[in-house]
Amino acid sequence: MKTITTKSASLGGNLPRREFLRLTAVSGAFLAIGCSPGMGGEGKVTTIDPAGGTDIPLNQFVVINTNGRVLLYNHRPEMGQGTFQAIPMILAEELEVDVEKIEILPSAADDKRYGSQMVVGSRSIQTEYANLQNMGATAREMLKAAAAKRWEIDISQCKASGGEIIHPSGKKLTYGELVEEASKLTPPENPPLKAPGDFKVIGQPIARRDVPAKTNGAAIYGLDIQVPGMFYASVERSPVFLGKVVSFNDEKAKAVPGVKAVVKTQRNVWGHTREGVAVVADNYWAANQGRKALEIKWDTGGLEKNSSATILKKYKADATKEGVSLAEAGNVSTVGGEGKVVEAAYETPYQSHVCMEPMNATVSVKDGKAEFWGSTQNPNGIRSQLARQLNIDPENVAINYTFMGGGFGRRSMTDVAEEAADISLQVGAPVKVVWTREDDLTQGPFRAASLNVCRGSIADGKVETLEHKVVAQEIQNQTGDKMEAGRQLMGGINTEYEIPNFRISGVLQKHYVPITYWRAVYHTTNCFAHESFIDELAIAAGKDPLDFRLDMLKNHTRYTKVLQTLAEKANWYGPREEGIGRGVSILERSGAFTGMVIEVKKENGKVKPVKITTVVDVGICINPDTVRAQTEGSIVMGLTATYKSGIRLENGAVAQSNFHDYNMLTFEECPPCETYIIQNEEKPEGAGESGLANVAPSLCNAIFDLTGVRVRKLPLDLGAIG
Amino acid sequence: MHTKSQTMASLTLRINNKDYPMEVDPQMPLLWAIRDFALLTGTKFGCGISQCGACTVHIDGESVRSCVTPVSGAVGKSITTIEGLSADNDHPVQQAWQEEQVPQCGYCQSGQMMTAAALLEKHPQPSEEQVNAYMSPIICRCGTYVRIKKAIDKAVEINQKA
Incomplete structure (x- = not known):
């Protein structure tokens, strides 16, 4: 149970209300720039059409105005991944409307109507494609049926095109003329779907509708939210994870003009309770200044003795354990035999998400109800969290989600909303909690650090055995006594290679450093180790690394196509330029297959990547421009994690604090990137993490190719390569 | 303190x-x-x-x-x-950012565009070194650098036509 050591009187009632820019309820302008309505919002858009008419829904995604205007609801929050455009494109394809004329609106957060609205793991298109096709087609068939009825002909004689139903004679009725009748019809169960060859919208590089709002400051992010009567909170948390508040002195904090209250607060991160002291003020700067004036005594319980070095030491000691088998075939005890044995261990650090928009949440708790505004990958998760924590019915929690200034997995967590709700409850007014960059970088949660131990043997130029042991924390198993590693730990280890004897195992680590999902998750650590080790085996076998992979995947059509295309696009078999090293890597993530070749050269004694060629197979590609953008972004994030930054722990806490010591790849450092998309008619897969995990192994393989130095520890120092 | x-x-x-x-x-x-x-x-x-x-x-x-x-x-x-920056979202930098579909999450882009606008004001035909000097200190976590590069070239082009 939590003890509240300080509690102010309710702040809500006795302070002058400020004038607020936005958001008293949901307005049309607000919807248009990307903030969802809190509850039951769909009905409210009937008022926003200046041209008049009535908006009539045909289902929860498709609304048509009697004046012909087409409104499509997007039920997935946008963090840069591009589903804001891709989801309506799928609907528009089947609905047979001009994609230039549709209007896209964010839907309410409502899992009863929309199912999951969580944007994680590049799954939005992968999991929603069939449903969205069906929703678009259902609406189209209802419009056709209404026309058929009016014309007294069979529905099969009606054709839908460009927002109109066309009679065999050539006469037409617009969707606006038909929608009222159509809405009264029973939706068909299995509406016919278009063949990929007939697609007019899907596969086109259509400009994103959220872009204009992102070039003039109009797009609204969580941090931009202002609600009437709102206060700002800045929270001091223990620099050593899990530190408990022993006592605090808030006298000086309360003397800062604008500071209204100081309260103890807490949030939950994967089962661990994290405590803090919040300074609440009528503006952010005052809250932040007040926070700096706090004096807090923490109990860090000996955890301050931990560091990256002590953690690695423990991982190395535990790496001698057999571990839990996560996947295996044949018998790895045959290792050696007549063959040549290769052994290598790879280390990766914790990584921070560092979304450009620092963590924040605005919550109002009042009279047994709660309302949230902010940038989240998990709107319905926040509803559940607030209902649980406040012990109220989920129906009494309204969720308004905005554009996110980056997510990368961090915004799938509900901890910041929890903190804001806790503070709002205590002070009796709406509260916006704003994390500083330092909070973000030092509190985590982070991508897991790992130690990967690989052992393999080569006989007759082929891999005879391969063992890959992952020593790491597991996201879904961070507290409690269960010490058995789960399959989450083996993400990104390619089990498609035809290797007669292999074993993938996990040795679970449990300790105080908080971890969570980070773009592409375990793929980013495991694939670095696995694809580096495949390269080491290729070298040991005396084989070309690309051919070596092709040979082990000859029965896998899609990987083969990716590798062959990659060889062609990167001119792998062509003449090699002097002083250029090349490395290759392949990966499957969220159903998408990618291959990457990185070229490096030495300049002023420093190795640098000079060209990156990526081949992506995402199945049916909804918007190729978005898939390219996601690949380019994945590459930049991958390069940053490979050679710019890694979280270091000293004295139980994160040693870095901001961008000056946790560096990001810069504009100037970004090498030319070429991305090629394979065309096929496989079902659409996830493109958002496409390629990220290929960056570290293909770069390190290229460095080996150029210099003979094998990198087995990240982040690497490009200046220190011999 | x-x-x-x-x-x-x-x-x-x-x-x-x-x-x-x-x-x-x-x-x-x-x-x-x-x-x-x-x-x-x-x-x-x-x-x-x-x-x-x-x-x-x-x-x-x-x-x-x-x-x-x-x-x-x-x-x-x-x-x-x-x-x-403009009344109608049509400063050459804004036009170029839209044409090249630069923003992903979009959060850093105000800073990117304000910096690019200052660069082009000072150097209407910027050299690669000038572009790097202005743009490298602005971080984009989504990794839109490839497109920012193209958009700056495009903005120079739009400026010339104007």
Whole structure:
């Protein structure tokens, strides 16, 4: 149970209300720039059409105005991944409307109507494609049926095109003329779907509708939210994870003009309770200044003795354990035999998400109800969290989600909303909690650090055995006594290679450093180790690394196509330029297959990547421009994690604090990137993490190719390569 | 541990050719005056220590990091934020950013565009070194650099046609 050591009187009632820019309820302008309505919002858009008419829904995604205007609801929050455009494109394809004329609106957060609205793991298109096709087609068939009825002909004689139903004679009725009748019809169960060859919208590089709002400051992010009567909170948390508040002195904090209250607060991160002291003020700067004036005594319980070095030491000691088998075939005890044995261990650090928009949440708790505004990958998760924590019915929690200034997995967590709700409850007014960059970088949660131990043997130029042991924390198993590693730990280890004897195992680590999902998750650590080790085996076998992979995947059509295309696009078999090293890597993530070749050269004694060629197979590609953008972004994030930054722990806490010591790849450092998309008619897969995990192994393989130095520890120092 | 003045002052900022009177701590960074008092939220908070560039605005035509500029230092000067870069979202940099589909999450892009606009104002035909010098200090976590590069070339082109 939590003890509240300080509690102010309710702040809500006795302070002058400020004038607020936005958001008293949901307005049309607000919807248009990307903030969802809190509850039951769909009905409210009937008022926003200046041209008049009535908006009539045909289902929860498709609304048509009697004046012909087409409104499509997007039920997935946008963090840069591009589903804001891709989801309506799928609907528009089947609905047979001009994609230039549709209007896209964010839907309410409502899992009863929309199912999951969580944007994680590049799954939005992968999991929603069939449903969205069906929703678009259902609406189209209802419009056709209404026309058929009016014309007294069979529905099969009606054709839908460009927002109109066309009679065999050539006469037409617009969707606006038909929608009222159509809405009264029973939706068909299995509406016919278009063949990929007939697609007019899907596969086109259509400009994103959220872009204009992102070039003039109009797009609204969580941090931009202002609600009437709102206060700002800045929270001091223990620099050593899990530190408990022993006592605090808030006298000086309360003397800062604008500071209204100081309260103890807490949030939950994967089962661990994290405590803090919040300074609440009528503006952010005052809250932040007040926070700096706090004096807090923490109990860090000996955890301050931990560091990256002590953690690695423990991982190395535990790496001698057999571990839990996560996947295996044949018998790895045959290792050696007549063959040549290769052994290598790879280390990766914790990584921070560092979304450009620092963590924040605005919550109002009042009279047994709660309302949230902010940038989240998990709107319905926040509803559940607030209902649980406040012990109220989920129906009494309204969720308004905005554009996110980056997510990368961090915004799938509900901890910041929890903190804001806790503070709002205590002070009796709406509260916006704003994390500083330092909070973000030092509190985590982070991508897991790992130690990967690989052992393999080569006989007759082929891999005879391969063992890959992952020593790491597991996201879904961070507290409690269960010490058995789960399959989450083996993400990104390619089990498609035809290797007669292999074993993938996990040795679970449990300790105080908080971890969570980070773009592409375990793929980013495991694939670095696995694809580096495949390269080491290729070298040991005396084989070309690309051919070596092709040979082990000859029965896998899609990987083969990716590798062959990659060889062609990167001119792998062509003449090699002097002083250029090349490395290759392949990966499957969220159903998408990618291959990457990185070229490096030495300049002023420093190795640098000079060209990156990526081949992506995402199945049916909804918007190729978005898939390219996601690949380019994945590459930049991958390069940053490979050679710019890694979280270091000293004295139980994160040693870095901001961008000056946790560096990001810069504009100037970004090498030319070429991305090629394979065309096929496989079902659409996830493109958002496409390629990220290929960056570290293909770069390190290229460095080996150029210099003979094998990198087995990240982040690497490009200046220190011999 | 008080390092800042605790005195409040009444002052007026001129932002995008409009006056914004406010009562604030004169030591407060301009960023928070723009965002939380003038309620112009296009200018973003990214680091607070002048390391990411998300908060870049123009003061008397020069690009400035508003997160480390005390509000007192901006009084009597002409401040331009992303909202004031053009009336219709059609500054050559904004046009180019749209044509090249630069933004992903979009959060850093105000800072990117304000910096690019300052670059092109000073150097209408920038060299690669000038582009790098202006743009490299502005961080984009989504990794839109490839497109920013193209968009700057495009903005130069649009400028020439105009």
